Amino acid sequence: MTLAVLIVAAGRGTRAGGPVPKQWQLLEGRSVLSHTVDVFKRHALVHRIVLVLHADDMDRVTGVTKVQGGADRAASVRHGLAALQDSGITRVLIHDVARPCVSHDTIDAVIMALETHAGAAPAIPVTDALWTGENGLVTGTRDRTGLFRAQTPQGFHLDAITNAHAAHAGGAADDVEVARAAGVDVAIVPGDEANLKITYPADFNRAGRILRTGHGH
Numbered sequence: 001m002t003l004a005v006l007i008v009a010a011g012r013g014t015r016a017g018g019p020v021p022k023q024w025q026l027l028e029g030r031s032v033l034s035h036t037v038d039v040f041k042r043h044a045l046v047h048r049i050v051l052v053l054h055a056d057d058m059d060r061v062t063g064v065t066k067v068q069g070g071a072d073r074a075a076s077v078r079h080g081l082a083a084l085q086d087s088g089i090t091r092v093l094i095h096d097v098a099r100p101c102v103s104h105d106t107i108d109a110v111i112m113a114l115e116t117h118a119g120a121a122p123a124i125p126v127t128d129a130l131w132t133g134e135n136g137l138v139t140g141t142r143d144r145t146g147l148f149r150a151q152t153p154q155g156f157h158l159d160a161i162t163n164a165h166a167a168h169a170g171g172a173a174d175d176v177e178v179a180r181a182a183g184v185d186v187a188i189v190p191g192d193e194a195n196l197k198i199t200y201p202a203d204f205n206r207a208g209r210i211l212r213t214g215h216g217h
């Protein structure tokens, strides 16, 4: 088994705001991207890291394989997967750069599940009640049974996810949706509340606190 990690980092972070895209903003003195890359650099089973970057950012990083991203997340993933073909890599973890607090326990769980499944990803069961709402009023309640909040890294056998992306029409929320559309079974492994995706401005403080206290590493 030879494992690569594809870190997608070509987004513009519009919801997070700030003077530069969220992956270049500082958390505890280092960029979000630097934290995320380091988690995987420190993992003994990761043979290769491929970083997918926006065209404007290609010169910002040295020392890892870099690929130019696409117009949406799926296109960026496809560009990264193309860089792994014929490289001897058999498995790939696809991770959002915006999740810098991912733990080795979560990564291990995904890798382990790939021994018995062609896909595996971390998720957290929904525990809060789910409402619909309109104009500030609750309009209904939805059944939360069997619902999960999806995280990354999402792991796959390389041939399975490459073929799935080649066949997909677009518009998927994540790589699990792409894989499932191609008939790939995806195992759910335990997610981690600390593995948040920095999406809005308040998420930087939360992520900083998690990194400071060491929780999740």
Ligand SMILES: Nc1ccn([C@@H]2O[C@H](COP(=O)(O)OP(=O)(O)OP(=O)(O)O)[C@@H](O)[C@H]2O)c(=O)n1
Pocket: 008, 009, 010, 011, 012, 013, 014, 015, 016, 052, 069, 070, 071, 072, 073, 076, 077, 095, 096, 097, 098, 197, 198, 199
């Ligand atoms: N064309 C794109 C769009 C997104 N991503 C990556 O996909 C991940 C998840 O996307 P999201 O959190 O939505 O990031 P952004 O697209 O940067 O954020 P926003 O939607 O707020 O602009 C991020 O790591 C982002 O860099 C990417 O590589 N290429």
Ligand SMILES: C[C@](O)(CO)[C@H](O)COP(=O)(O)O
Pocket: 096, 149, 150, 151, 152, 173, 174, 175, 197, 199
């Ligand atoms: C892939 C993902 O992180 C799973 O939770 C998520 O779908 C991508 O983020 P977005 O906010 O939907 O762009």
